[in-house]
Amino acid sequence: MALELDDVRRAAHLARLGLSDEEAASYVDDLSRILEMADSLQAVDTEHVAPLSHSLDTTQHLRVDEVTEQDQRERFQRCAPAVEDGLYLVPRVVE
Amino acid sequence: MHDKTLTELAAGLTTGDFSSRELTDHFLGRIERLDGEINSFITVTPEQAQASADAADATRRQGDAGPLNGLPLALKDLFCTQGVRTSCGSRMLDNFVSPYDATLVERLAAAGTVSLGKTNMDEFAMGSSNENSYYGPVKNPWDLAAVPGGSSGGSAAAVAAGLTPAALGTDTGGSIRQPAAFCGITGLKPTYGRVSRYGMVAYASSLDQGGPMARSAEDCALLLGAIAGHDPRDSTSVTRGVPDYRAELNAPLTGLRIGLPKEYFGEGLDPEVEAAVREAIKVYESLGASVQAISLPHTNLAIPAYYVIAPAEASSNLSRFDGVRFGHRCENPSDLIDLYKRSRAEGFGSEVKRRILMGTHTLSEGFFDAYYKKAQQVRRLIRQDFLDAFDEVDVLMGPAAPTPAFDLGANKDPLSMYLQDIYTIATNLAGIPGISVPAGFVGQRPTGLQILGPHFAESQLLNVAHQFQQATDWHLKRPSFGEENS
Amino acid sequence: MQWETVIGLEVHVQLATQSKIFSGASTAFGAAPNTQACAVDLGMPGVLPVLNESAVAMAVQFGLGINAEIPEVSIFDRKNYFYADLPKGYQTSQMYHPIVGPGEVEIVLGDDKTKRIRVHHAHLEEDAGKSLHEDYHGMSGIDLNRAGTPLLEIVSEPDMRSATEAVAYLRAIHAIVTYLDVSDGNMAEGSMRCDVNVSVRPEGQATFGTRAEIKNVNSFRFVERAIAFEVERQIELIEDGGQVVQETRLYDPEADETRSMRTKEEANDYRYFPCPDLLPVVLDRAYVDHLRSTLPELPAEKRARFENELGLSAYDAGVLSSSRPMAEYFEAVKAVCGDAKLAANWVQGELSGQLNRENMSIDDSPVTAQQLGELVLRVKDETINGKAAKQVFAALWNGEGDSADAIIEAKGLKQVTDTGAIEAMIDQVIAESPPQVAQYQNADPDKRGKMIGYFVGQVMKASRGTANPQQVNVLLKQKLDQI
Incomplete structure (x- = not known):
């Protein structure tokens, strides 16, 4: 399926990726x-084939419901812009 | 010292020929003198390394040293390391000093190893040549005009150049095995779920797996034993027990059934690479193995399926890089959308953007069934190919990559770059383990033999690889790189 | 034209786990910003989710509580979108294989009729953080403490036909989750909130009208008000020749109206796909059966038992089973006094009346169930009469004594049943009231009944309310008629 400039722009918007006009145009071809x-x-017949999300047929293990994490805000926020x-600051959010 | 294997260095530490501190200083010195030429490290951590080495020496004096105690190594720069920049080869994380350690990093530290620093890589592990790094390309120590392969190119080049005796890499579609082949070292991609992914910055979560890159299969066995095992923080890591991977290394190969997938010897395979692989297989026959042709009929669908699944997962995994809690943030954002769009536009390189766009597009409404769902169905067929093959044979063998290392700048087209992974990518879709071992040269550039096994057959792969290395000396060859300086 | 309202609800219930759905951070409410957001909640590079077993158990318990199918396999998907309060750029949710399949909830309507509302499914997901809009130099602040709190989203079929039904449904869900103790149901703290889908159609029309979704309504009253406003708006719009637009709206309690939300994302495309970091959740039969065996009695069962076994009226049974604290209080009172009807009367009457006047919930009642039970017991065994009982209740409420018996004793409220003592008081009243006695004697015998009230009042007054009123009546009549 070929892709048009609008498809690239739409994907870029959904992915919140700023693209210049030239970049967008170059991605259309690639x-x-x-x-x-x-x-x-599409050439493969997969009508009776179940999708495979994980290569191993294992199931989710569950975690005991206990609080194991302590406050590390200061450490975590050292890498924050x-x-x-x-609080993490972002441009004003209007609801 | 830098020509020795990890196993030999471990012996030297045990007998007291040298201390961990001496060993560490030796490699730090080499990195400082030589890495300028090949750019294999993004961050070197001499102070931490020396402190760890001193601690390891103290542990040894107390008589508590385990098999890996005091051994230096390097980490691909996508393993989170507390207090050290973890960049993923991206401008996005150029300023990211991780607040926590990856499980693999914790385990290696607990084993007493010494991290020399963080190695270069394709940005977010997306690439096959290490040319997609914000920190510049890595050069192949065998030939500075050649790429080292990717995405774990820095790890492979650093080991080959004797800047570290071993390194950790990750493999999503061949990113351990292909650079190992290009740099003439041994690299193992374990079974998916064998090694914890916690703290390994995700590219494609259902395919990513960390593993060792070293001078020999024996070294890989030593390292795998330290990093494998269930991690309660990774739901996809398996609970099955971890064997002693060195225990089976010397088992004889008599009766080993080797399958040669005919699809791995087809069009596009460099004749000299093929010759080296066939030569290697003869060695196995001389060791008592039998060889038969086998088919993996869906091989040609592995690249298309991978380039739907991996970018889809990546597009979602990389959404967290939004300029809010960590990583690059643009100047003076006018509103929230501007913050996201500019931070991400400035932070990500072009291949990362290409895959985010690809993944976003194929997951979006109207395309999901045709691409993502279809690719997941094909993924099942690809896995079945391997399961069927392993009913017939014990291991599969073939080339790790279709060509030897190519020239820097030679593969400008993304699509032709993707085809580099033709022999490695299906294994990630199937989740099976694979190892690449040095098997000769094309000119002065190394080439690798790839050995694949069933899920959790790492012991057997390491045994098969080790026996080859007992019979050949390809893995002992060293590039002339740095000789005049050492 | 007659219009019919069609309502469907998506109720988000915060599950009462200790830790978050995918991390070991605390879910406690009200901590300082970002002190309960761990690396996983913050979506740090490389972190991974691990599912909380209590969240799974609570979701299944809810499913069993609404007689829903519990599928063997459920799968987590990623819902991808960017927003300030969503750290990873996706919400981990369940799109295609939810943990709870179709079920139903019975609601009780005002006229004691019941109606079954179908639940389409309920799925587990993680809550987002919060944006704080105080001005930080023109910026908003993001607090991610709430991020990763387990939510059960309960999606109804569009089976409700009025705001009253919608509120009754919401109350029923609230009762079930609090009975099961899978949520504290605290709407003020956001533990339970809902999205309301509202449409109208001409009565008799089979197809649904275009619906509007009112987001994040967080009280029973607001649900009622929001629906009322929205229905009126839609009807007026259509009658004026307009068309309802499918959109998301916000209810503003201050203006008492719904408003179109400025679309934060023009075209939503959430790109759901199975979360590769989580594996399929498989629930075996034995596990589900075990949870089923530990389910407490639920509101509908309790209501039936109150009506059928305890002989309460349908109305009383409905009210007393409507919330877990109310039911527990009532049952405790009943256990102490041994009389369900008396207990119901007191809980419904004196206690509820006082709680309502003071705008208090039953959890905060100053009169404990034990105290009320003992009081009712003294009414039942005729130690005190009704009037004194009210005095005792007031004294308990005001903390004037620890128990009914102590107050009865201290205030001398014990009912006087000694005939001699009552006769003495009657004699005195008669002696002090010659004009009234004369009036009584001159009156038509059939009018005397009414006139006796005066004497009863005087005797009760003389006894400070403690005389047994029935005895007073009988004895007075005898005495007066003998004069």
């Missing part, structure tokens, strides 16, 4: 060719 390659999957009063 991604179209990658998708074309992916289209070779903008904090104040223990």
Whole structure:
């Protein structure tokens, strides 16, 4: 399936990825060719094949419900670009 | 000292030929003198390394030294290391000093190893040449005009160049095995779930697996024993027990059934690489193994399936890099969307963006069934190919990559770069283990033999690889790199 | 034209686990910002989720509580979108294989009729953090303490036809989760909130109208108000020739209206796919059966038992079983006094009345169930009469004594049943009331009944309320008629 400039722009917006016009245009070609390659999957009959998400047929193990983590705010926020009063700062969010 | 294997160095430490501190200083010195040429490290941590080495020496004096105590090694820069930058080869994490240790890092530290620093890599492990790093490309110590392979290119090059006796890498579609082959070292991708992924920055969660890169299969066995095992913090790590991976190394190969997948010897395979692989297989026959042709009929679908599944998972995994809690943040964002878009545009390189766009597109409405679901169905068929093959044979063998290391800058087209992983990628989709061992040279560039086994057959793979290394000396060859300086 | 309202609810219930759904951080409410957000909750690079067994157990208990199917396998998916309070850029949820399948909830309507509301499914997911809009130099602050708190999202079928039914449904869900102790149900702290889907259609029309979704309504009253406003808005809109737009709206309690939310994402495309960091959750039969065997009695069962076994009226049974604290209080009172009807009357009457007047919940009642039970017991064994009982209740409420018996003793409220003592008081009242006695004697015999009230009042007054009123009546009549 070929891809158009609008598809790239849409994906970029969904992925919150800023793209210049030139970048967007260059990805149209690359991604179209990658998708074309992916289209070779369509030739396989998978009607009776269940999708495989994990290579091992194992199941989820469960964690005991106990508090094991203590407050490490100061340590975690040392790598944060903008904090104040223990809060992460972002441009004003309007609800 | 830098020509020795990890096993030999461990022996030297035990007999007191040298201390961990001496060993560590030796490698730190080499890194300082030589790494400028190949760029295999992003961050070197001499103070921490010396402190760890001193602690390891103290442990040894107290008589508590385990098999890995005091051995230096390097970590691919996507294993989170507390107090040390963990960049993933990305501008996005250039300023990220991890507040915690990955489980694998914790386990290696608990075993008394000494981390020399963090190795270069393709950004977020996306690449096959190590040219996609914010910190610049890595050069192959065998030939500075060649790439070291990727994405664990820094780890492979550092081991090959004798800047570290071993390193840890990760393999999502061949990222341990292909650079190991390109750099003439031994690299093992364990079974998915064998090694904890906690603290390993995710590229494609259902495919990523950490593993050892070293001078020999024996060294890989030593390291795997330290990092394998269930981690309660990783739901996908298995609870099955960890064997002593060195116990089976010397088992004879008489009666070993080797399968040669015909799809791994087809069009696109460099004739000299093929010749080296076939030569290696003859060695196995001389060791008592039998060889038969086998088919993995869905091999040609592995790359398309991978390039749907891996980018889809990556597009979601990389959403957390949003400029809010860690990592790169753009200047003066006007609103929330601007913050996201500019921080991510500035922080990510072009291959990462390409895969995020690809994954976002194939997961979006109207495309999900045609791409993602289809790829997951094909994934099952690919796994079945291997399960069927292992009903017939014990291991599969073939080349690790279709060509020897290519020139820096030679593969500008992303698609042709993707084809580099043609022999390695299916194993990640199937979750089985694989090892690449040095098997000769094409000119001055090394080439690797890949050995694949059933799920959790690491002991057997290591045995098969080790026996080859007992019969050949490809793994003992060293590049002339750095000789005039040492 | 007659319009019919169609309502469906998505109720988000915070599960009462100690730790978060995928991490070991505490879920306690009210901590300083980001002090309960661990590396996993913050979505640090490389961290991984591990599922909390209590969250799974609580979800299954809820499912069993609404007689739902519990599928053997459930799967977590990622819902991908960017927002300030969503640290990983995706919410881990369950899109295709939820932990709880179809079930149903019985609601009680005002006229004691019941109705079954179908539940489409309930799924587990993680809560997001909070954006604080105080001005930080033109920025908002993000607190991720709530991020990763386990939520059970309970999705109903569009089976409700009025705001009253919707509120009754919400109350029923609230009762079930609090009976099961899988949530504290505290709406003020956001432990339970709901999205309300509302549409209208001409009565008799089979297809649904276009619906609006009112997001994040967090009280019973607001649900009622929001629906009332929205229904009126939609009807007016259609009658004026307009069309309802499918959109997300917000209820503003101050203006008492719903407003269209400025669309934060023009085209939502959540790109759901199975979370590769989590494996399929498989619940074996034995586990589910074990949970089933430990389920407490639920509101509907309790209501039936109160009505059928205890002989309460349908109304009393409904009210007393409607919330777990109310039911527990009532049953404790009944256990002490041994009389279900009297206990029901007192809990429903004096106690509820006083709680309502003071705007208190039954949990905060100053009169304990034990105290009330002992009081009712003294009414039942006629130690005190009804009037004195009210005095005792008031004294208990005001903390004037520890027990009914102590107050009865201290205030001398014990009912006087000694005939001699009552006769003495009657004689005195008659002696002090010659005009009234004369009036009584001159009156028509059939009007005397009414006139006796005056004397009863005087005798009760003389006894400070402690005389047995029935005895007073009988004896007075005899005495007056003998004069």
